[in-house]
Amino acid sequence: MQRIRDRATQYLFDEWEFLGEKRKKMLAKGWPGIVRGELLERLPIERVRLCFDAKQGRPTKELYTMVGVVVLQQMLDLTDREVVAALAFDARWHYALDIRWESDADKYVCERTVRGYRKRMVELGLDRVIFERLTDRLLAVFEVETGKQRLDSTLIRSNMRHLHRGEIFVGVMRRFLKALRRSQKEEFEKVGKELVERYVKEEAGGCFSCVKPSEVQRTVERMGEDLLWLVERFRGNGVVEKMASYGMLKRVLSEQCEVEGGEGEEKRVRIREPKEVRSDSLQNPSDPDATYDKHKGQGYQVQIMETYGDEEEGSLDLITYVEVERACESDAGALLPAIEETQERGWGPEEVLADGGYGSDENVQKALEKNVEVISPANKGMPLPRGRIGLEEFEFEEETGEVSCCPAGERPIRTGCRPSGVYTANFDREKCLGCELRGRCPVRIGPQSARLKPYTGKKFRLACRRAKEKGPAFREKYRWRAGIEGTMSRYKSQMGAKRLRVRGMGAVCFAVRLKALGMNILRCGQAVSEGLQWRGKPFWSVFGRESSRFCVRTWLSRLVAQIKGKNCFFQPQRV
DSSP states (O other), rough: BBBBOOOTTOOOOOOOOOOHHHHHHHHHHHHHHHIIIIHHHHHHHHHHHGOOOTOOOSSSHHHHHHHHHHHHHHHHHHHHHHHHHHHHHHHHHHTTTTOOOOSHHHHHHOHHHHHHHHHHHHHHHHHHHHHHHHHHHHHHHTTTSSSEEEEEEEEBSSSSOOOOOOOOOOOOHHHHHHHHHHHHHHHHHHHHHHHHHHSTTTTHHHHHHOOOOOGHHHHHHHHHHHHHHHHHHHHTTTHTTTSHHHHHHHHHHHEEEEEEEESSSOOEEEOGGGGGGGTSOSSSSOOTTTTEEETEEEEEEEEEEEEEESSTTTTOOOOEEEEETTTSSGEEEEEEEHHHHHTTTOOSSEEEETTTEEEOHHHHHHHHHHHEEEEEEOOOOOOOOOTEEEGGGSEOOOOTOOOEEESSSOSSSSEEETTTTTTEEEEEOOOOOOTTTTSSSSSEEOSSSSEEEEEHHHHHHHHEEEEEEEETTHHHHHHGHHHHHHHHHHHTTTTTTTTTTTOSHHHHHHHHHHHHHHHHHHHHHHHTTTTTTOOOOOOOHHHTTOOOOOOOHHHHHHHHHHHOOOOOOOBBBOO
């Protein structure tokens, strides 16, 4: 027997009668009512219960409650200790999780249990399942229009501190030596005592901070030599090579150092210059997955796409797509996956607002193939000298891509397209000689005619986009992109995503997606409290009506159903 509550269970009496009508309405018209009425029964407990073996023991807590607790923790950005207190005493949590009994078995959970369930959910990768399943439900219930969406990215920092190069060297060697001492004591004893004392002692990291500026380079080189010695000493040792800390040694050596000398020669270590170190190099041994971006910093990059409405005020905007990437990744590669994933779920956009990092010509063309218009500033390319006229000042035939008119209003005498896809345009030589724009125009005057510099289809499309960007229609549409900056600000400040309490790609993905889901829930709760009409039914009474008065007819019908053997009261389910 596993403690899994049947979410279809009905109750004869209203267990929330003690709250009164006003407080029950506050709960029902906020996030607790939405979680209880629409989301709780859709939690993926069928995957969580696979972690338990009936022969070895059942879960100590009801699964809907525990999975819901982990979701609410990320939504409200609470510590494990705060979660324990909230589950024990907060009526909003009891209402949202549908906990009706005043017992420690239902309303008390220890911190260790919370950590255990969260760890299982991270290992199972349930963050994506929970986000998509519950977000899809909110989009359907509130009938959110998803034709218009906007996309942007932000940097998320994990629970690690910034380290300079020397601290990285000391950190990886200390971590390896400690792991070696625990698992391979005989191999550890073969390491020189001087090397162990230099890096294993607690004060090892601080001793390098007192180095004189003139000796910094030599000190770092010595660290590199020690690092190389450890890598070479245990190379070929099958047991040691399988250790994660040894793999980190090799990674730092390849990223930060260049080994000179081959087989049979004395190997020397040259420390790479800072500009030679790749941005995906190790930033902190405590979080090997975190990377670096020169514009944003250290951590992870989160791609977020949300709906928006530009017709009426107070529209409900929900996040439809969340993806975690390395900080060093380019934004250009995030657009198409966001479109494809939302289309597969049935919430694909018709147009997407994004900044210039997403609006490459390749992305725009591939999005059009998926019937999606990308509204983004075009790449400006190399800046032209002051006063020079660019290709965007010309007029083109949209269907053919050929020039139809020059900036002076003259039509070309001949146009064409080569088999290679390069376009050409020739103008009247005499008219170009007398043109007031001569010297600024890209048209070159030859002995027979005036010829525009050949251009490709890509340049033509970019020129057309740049020309449209100068018009009021583009500015009117693109101004709505700024709204996602407010979403990012709230996501990082209110939801606690600016600096997470976890490390590693798996744990970061879990926290990031559930916080995005939590933001959706809070937005829906705020919209309902402000009077938004929605398709779902308020879940403030056991009878699905505003009145909580006892109904004899309902009681009799449920009593008959119980006599006939139907499941009308709480019963554990056999699995």
